[in-house]
Amino acid sequence: MGLLEHKKRLLVLFCSPNSHGSTRMLLDGFVGEFKNQKDWLVTETDVYSLNAHPCTGCKACAKKDACAFGDLDSLDKELRRSDLLAVASPVYNDSFPAPMKAVLDRWQRYFEARFSRGDRCPIKKHRDAVLLLTMGREEEFPVEVTAHQLQRAFSVMNTTLRGCAVWDGTDRGRQNLGPALQKARGLALEILAGM
Secondary structure, eight states: OGGGSSSEEEEEEOOOOOTSHHHHHHHHHHHHHHHTTEEEEEEEEEEHOOOOOOOOOOOHHHHHSOOOOTHHHHHHHHHHHHHHHEEEEOBBTOOOHHHHHHHHHHHHHHHHHHHHOSOOOOOOOEEEEEEEESSOOOOEEEEHHHHHHHHHHTTTTEEEEEEEEEEOGGOOOSSHHHHHHHHHHHHHHHHHHHH
16 A cells, blocks of 8 residues: 555545635635644635536436546545645635635435435545635525535535634735634544544
8 A cells, every 4th residue: 555545535626716816825724734744634625617507407317327428536635545625715796706616516416316316425435524615705504504504415415514713804905814714724623633
């Protein structure tokens, strides 16, 4: 066995078009704790670069464990290998940006596996997940919406949403950054202590 097989895997879905903005700062606060650990491998996927084809409801995944479009096959492979998933995203219109919504829609393949093909556990390996959100406003509704969307998808993906760190009020600058970073680091440390 190679050295990489012994490492735990953190898969990050980075959902912002701005690679050096608020979402990156919050993500760095979380991921930094894992990069300091020798037994963790961090892999990041830029959701915008995936250019995910929209789900067409063709039902190909209802017949076999595959999608009619192969553009997310490598993401599916990384997801299945991961021990932890982090979704880092800005809030657009009380939800995720369109590229992440396309990915969420394509996770229909796991619902079809469960409900059309009867595979009670379409993804065998369990993982925890965290949600890292940035948004200009300060309100709870977008957090509830995005967390609900992930929890619905995770219900058939053998994934548990462990927590959420939110940097809200970004339209007014960095005044809320400190508590958000503290929450992100706290989630990371809690997960590391439990693994």
